[in-house]
Amino acid sequence: MSRRYRIAVGGFLHETNTFVPGRATQGSFQSGGGYPGMCFGNDVLSSLDGVNCGLAGFIEAARTDHELIPLSWAVAVPSGPVTDEAFEYITGKIVDTLKFDCEIDAVYLDLHGAMVTESRDDGDGEILRRVRAAIGEDIPIVASLDLHANVSPLMFQCADGLLSYQTYPHIDMAETGRRCFAFLKEALARGRRPYKLFRQLPFLIPTVAQCTLLEPAKGIYDQLIEFERREGVSSLSFNPGFPAADVKDCRPSVTGYGWDASEVATVTDGLLKLIEANEGAFNFPLLSPDEAVLDAMAHASPGGPVVIADTQDNPGGGSTSDTMGMLRALLRHNVENAAIGLIADPSAAETAHRSGVGATLKIALGGRGGFPGDEPLEGEFLVEALSQGEVKMSGGLYGYGTGQLGKSACLRIGGVQVAVSSVVSQMADQQMFRFVGIEPKERAVVVVKSTIHFRANFDTISTRTIVATAPGGMIADCSRLPWKNLPPDVRTMPMGKKLSERAIWT
Known part of the structure; x- marks a missing residue:
C-alpha cells in the first residue's frame, strides 16, 4: 500500500508587463480577473472546481489518496508590477502556514513565472526562495509554470521541479497540475531529487509567434513530447518567455528533469538546438x-x-x-x-x-x-x-x-x-x-x-x-520597447539585432 503524503498546495500568479502603467494591488487579486478571487485555507480546496488551472488539476489528482494542506489562491489579470504590499501579504500567508505546519512531506505551487514586483525583478524566484527557507533543504518543492515564464536561475535552484504548460492557448493548465503531482509522487517514492538542467536562449520571441497550433512552435512541442517519453526523463519544458518584462532573465529557456543524467542532458540540449535552428521562423506577419x-x-x-x-x-x-x-x-x-x-x-x-x-x-x-x-x-x-x-x-x-x-x-x-x-x-x-x-x-x-x-x-x-x-x-514588436535591464547580448527579435547594437539602447 502506497504511503499517504501530506502536501502543502497553493497558487500565486501574475504575469507582469513592466512597460505599462498601473499596479496589481491586493484588490486586483481579490477580484481574480475572471478566475476565482483570492482565498486562503480550506476555501482554496473548494473554490477551483472546474477551473482550468494548475492548482485545480493537482488537487483533483492528489486529494483522494493524500492529505492536502491549503496555502493560498491568488491570481490577478496581467498588468504593471505587483505592489510590494500585495506581494508581502500573499507570500507572508504562504510562508506563515508552512512555518506553522512542520509535518509536511512536500510543497506544490501554481506559479506563473513572469512576476515582477515594485521592488523585485524576480517575484517567483523570491516566493520559491522564501518557501525553501521556511521548509528547509530536505522537503521537495514542485511548481507548475506558465508557458510564458521567464525562468530564472533562482527559480531553478530553489525548486526540485519546474513543469510548464505545453500548449498556447493554455488548454493544459489543469493537466500540468496533474503532471506535477505524478512527478512529485515519483520523487517522493524514490526518496531523492531528480537530475536537472537549465538553459537560456539569447533572443526574444514575440507572443504572437508562440502559438502551439502553428509552426514552428507546434513542431518543437511535438518533438519535446517525444523527448519526454524517453526512459529516464521525467519532464522537459520549453518556455518561450514573456517578452514584455524588462528584467535580466527575460528570454526563452529549456528545463529538463529525470533519473538518468545522460538522457536528461541529451534531450535538454537536443531541444535547445531545435529551437535555435528555428529562430527565424518565429517572425510573424502583422497588419494595421x-x-x-x-x-x-x-x-x-x-x-x-x-x-x-x-x-x-x-x-x-x-x-x-x-x-x-x-x-x-x-x-x-x-x-x-x-x-x-x-x-x-x-x-x-x-x-x-x-x-x-x-x-x-x-x-x-x-x-x-x-x-x-x-x-x-x-x-x-x-x-x-x-x-x-x-x-x-x-x-x-x-x-x-x-x-x-x-x-x-x-x-x-x-x-x-x-x-x-x-x-x-x-x-x-x-x-x-x-x-x-x-x-x-x-x-x-x-x-x-x-x-x-x-x-x-x-x-x-x-x-x-x-x-x-x-x-x-x-x-508585438519587441525591438520597439525601451529596454534598460535586458542584457546587451540578447536579440530583441528573432534573427534581429542584439540590444547593444540598437540605437535606442540605454
Missing part, C-alpha cells in the same frame, strides 16, 4: 487596423465570422482592454454585423445600467490607457442588453468555471455591437459575448482583445483569423 478590417471584409462568408485578434490591447499581456483603434477602423470602413469585446469601461457600463435597455448614450468610450495614438471614442451608443456580469465559461482557457465581470452591457454603434464590462478580462470564450446578448458565430467580423488564447474557443466558429496591431500596451 485598416489592413485587418479590409482583409476581413474581403473574406467574410456565411460560414462563420472572420476573427481579428487585437493583439496589442490584449489584457492577458498587461494592456487595458479599452483601446479604440480597432473599433474606429470598423466604423471607418462601415462594417456591418460586427462585434468587438471586451471593452473594459466601468463608467460606460454603469451609465448603461442607469439608463436602461433601449436608451441612447452620448459617451466617450474607452481609450483611457494613455497609449500613443489612442483616445476615447465619442459617439452615440444604443443600449441593447445588460448583465450583472456572471459568465459560465464553456471550455478552453477558462475551463468551465464561472467568471465575474461586474456590470456589463451590449452597446451598438453603427453596425458594431460592443461588449462592455466593468472588470478587465481577456476575451477568450464565446460566452463572454453571449452574456450580453451577442452571438459571435452569427457575426461577419468579430474582434477579440486577445493574442492567442481565444483560439481554443473561437477556432470552432471562425473562417479566418487575422492579427492586427492597434494601439495598446502589449507591443
Whole structure:
C-alpha cells in the first residue's frame, strides 16, 4: 500500500508587463480577473472546481489518496508590477502556514513565472526562495509554470521541479497540475531529487509567434513530447518567455528533469538546438487596423465570422482592454454585423445600467490607457442588453468555471455591437459575448482583445483569423520597447539585432 503524503498546495500568479502603467494591488487579486478571487485555507480546496488551472488539476489528482494542506489562491489579470504590499501579504500567508505546519512531506505551487514586483525583478524566484527557507533543504518543492515564464536561475535552484504548460492557448493548465503531482509522487517514492538542467536562449520571441497550433512552435512541442517519453526523463519544458518584462532573465529557456543524467542532458540540449535552428521562423506577419478590417471584409462568408485578434490591447499581456483603434477602423470602413469585446469601461457600463435597455448614450468610450495614438471614442451608443456580469465559461482557457465581470452591457454603434464590462478580462470564450446578448458565430467580423488564447474557443466558429496591431500596451514588436535591464547580448527579435547594437539602447 502506497504511503499517504501530506502536501502543502497553493497558487500565486501574475504575469507582469513592466512597460505599462498601473499596479496589481491586493484588490486586483481579490477580484481574480475572471478566475476565482483570492482565498486562503480550506476555501482554496473548494473554490477551483472546474477551473482550468494548475492548482485545480493537482488537487483533483492528489486529494483522494493524500492529505492536502491549503496555502493560498491568488491570481490577478496581467498588468504593471505587483505592489510590494500585495506581494508581502500573499507570500507572508504562504510562508506563515508552512512555518506553522512542520509535518509536511512536500510543497506544490501554481506559479506563473513572469512576476515582477515594485521592488523585485524576480517575484517567483523570491516566493520559491522564501518557501525553501521556511521548509528547509530536505522537503521537495514542485511548481507548475506558465508557458510564458521567464525562468530564472533562482527559480531553478530553489525548486526540485519546474513543469510548464505545453500548449498556447493554455488548454493544459489543469493537466500540468496533474503532471506535477505524478512527478512529485515519483520523487517522493524514490526518496531523492531528480537530475536537472537549465538553459537560456539569447533572443526574444514575440507572443504572437508562440502559438502551439502553428509552426514552428507546434513542431518543437511535438518533438519535446517525444523527448519526454524517453526512459529516464521525467519532464522537459520549453518556455518561450514573456517578452514584455524588462528584467535580466527575460528570454526563452529549456528545463529538463529525470533519473538518468545522460538522457536528461541529451534531450535538454537536443531541444535547445531545435529551437535555435528555428529562430527565424518565429517572425510573424502583422497588419494595421485598416489592413485587418479590409482583409476581413474581403473574406467574410456565411460560414462563420472572420476573427481579428487585437493583439496589442490584449489584457492577458498587461494592456487595458479599452483601446479604440480597432473599433474606429470598423466604423471607418462601415462594417456591418460586427462585434468587438471586451471593452473594459466601468463608467460606460454603469451609465448603461442607469439608463436602461433601449436608451441612447452620448459617451466617450474607452481609450483611457494613455497609449500613443489612442483616445476615447465619442459617439452615440444604443443600449441593447445588460448583465450583472456572471459568465459560465464553456471550455478552453477558462475551463468551465464561472467568471465575474461586474456590470456589463451590449452597446451598438453603427453596425458594431460592443461588449462592455466593468472588470478587465481577456476575451477568450464565446460566452463572454453571449452574456450580453451577442452571438459571435452569427457575426461577419468579430474582434477579440486577445493574442492567442481565444483560439481554443473561437477556432470552432471562425473562417479566418487575422492579427492586427492597434494601439495598446502589449507591443508585438519587441525591438520597439525601451529596454534598460535586458542584457546587451540578447536579440530583441528573432534573427534581429542584439540590444547593444540598437540605437535606442540605454
